[in-house]
Amino acid sequence: EGFVYLVSTVGVTGEREELPPELTDLIETAKDEADVPVAVGFGIATPDQAQAVGGMADGVIVGTRLVRAVADAPDTGAAADAVSELLRGFRSALEESRRA
Numbered sequence: 001e002g003f004v005y006l007v008s009t010v011g012v013t014g015e016r017e018e019l020p021p022e023l024t025d026l027i028e029t030a031k032d033e034a035d036v037p038v039a040v041g042f043g044i045a046t047p048d049q050a051q052a053v054g055g056m057a058d059g060v061i062v063g064t065r066l067v068r069a070v071a072d073a074p075d076t077g078a079a080a081d082a083v084s085e086l087l088r089g090f091r092s093a094l095e096e097s098r099r100a
Helices: 023-033 047-054 064-072 076-099
Strands: 004-007 038-041
Touching: 004 023, 023 038, 047 076, 064 076
Parallel strands: 004 038
Antiparallel strands: none
């Protein structure tokens, strides 16, 4: 029951330009050692990053990018639209990672 939340990098939470090069090894080690699913978060900001991580991990956690979409929106309706659009992009990328 539960899952391992694997922090993708050390430092302050938030969006990153690139995934750390050692992430593949970290995910493999966590999956070898854990008897629950491994979800990766901390710095996942784009659908492409989610797709890359989704091909290795059992789950992908996106936080700061969604918070930014809400904060940047002029009103709650626009915030809901922005989050919906982002989630569609992330979902599509993750579905593609499962097909690869």
